[in-house]
Structure formats: C-alpha cells, structure tokens
Amino acid sequence: xxxxxxxxGRRLIALPMMILGVTLLVFVIMxxxxxxxxxxxxxxxxxxxxxxxxxxxNGLNDPIWLRYxxxxxxxxxxxxxxTSGNVPxxxxxAQAF
Numbered sequence: 760x761x762x763x764x765x766x767x768g769r770r771l772i773a774l775p776m777m778i779l780g781v782t783l784l785v786f787v788i789m790x791x792x793x794x795x796x797x798x799x800x801x802x803x804x805x806x807x808x809x810x811x812x813x814x815x816x817n818g819l820n821d822p823i824w825l826r827y828x829x830x831x832x833x834x835x836x837x838x839x840x841x842t843s844g845n846v847p848x849x850x851x852x853a854q855a856f
Contacts, residue, residue: 782834786827800843 797813798805805813814820818829833840839848 779831782831783827786830787823790823790826 795810796817796819797810801809801813818826821829830840837849839852841847842851
C-alpha cells in the first residue's frame with residue numbers, strides 16, 4: 760500500500776510541472792506561428808490602424824514572457840479567453856463535457 764501512495768504522490772508532484780511544460784510548448788509554438796492573429800480576426804481589408812489597435816487591446820505587442828504569464832494567470836482564475844466568435848472558451852469546453 761505504501762508503494763501505491765508513493766507512486767500517487769510522485770505523480771501528483773510531477774503533474775503541475777507537466778502541465779506547465781505542455782502549456783509553455785503550445786504557447787511558444789502558437790506565438791511563432793506565421794499567421795497574424797490581428798489579421799485573422801479583422802480580415803485582410805483591415806486598416807493598419809485597426810490592426811495596431813487590436814494588437815494593443817489584446818496584448819499582442821507585449822513580450823512573449825508577459826503574454827505567457829498573463830495566460831497562466833488567467834488559466835488559474837478559470838479565464839481561458841474567448842474564441843474567434845467571442846464565445847468564452849470555458850463555455851465551449853463545458854459544452855463538450
């Protein structure tokens with residue numbers, strides 16, 4: 760029984776590190792994606808001023824480390840952001856379950 764408790768304890772200790780690693784990997788891959796989130800959200804005909812306003816409003820001009828920690832803080836609070844259709848991601852995930 761004590762071996763089982765030790766195994767579960769080790770797994771529980773490793774879980775936050777694994778979640779942190781996976782979120783960091785996905786975040787970095789998405790950040791270096793060649794597509795521009797502002798252009799995808801506003802369309803190809805958006806003016807440069809509108810694109811810049813969108814980037815500023817959504818924190819896309821912030822350094823990558825700040826965007827990641829902002830994302831982590833939101834994740835801890837349960838705020839996973841919004842979809843491209845302005846629907847909270849938590850609602851979409853809840854519907855899937």
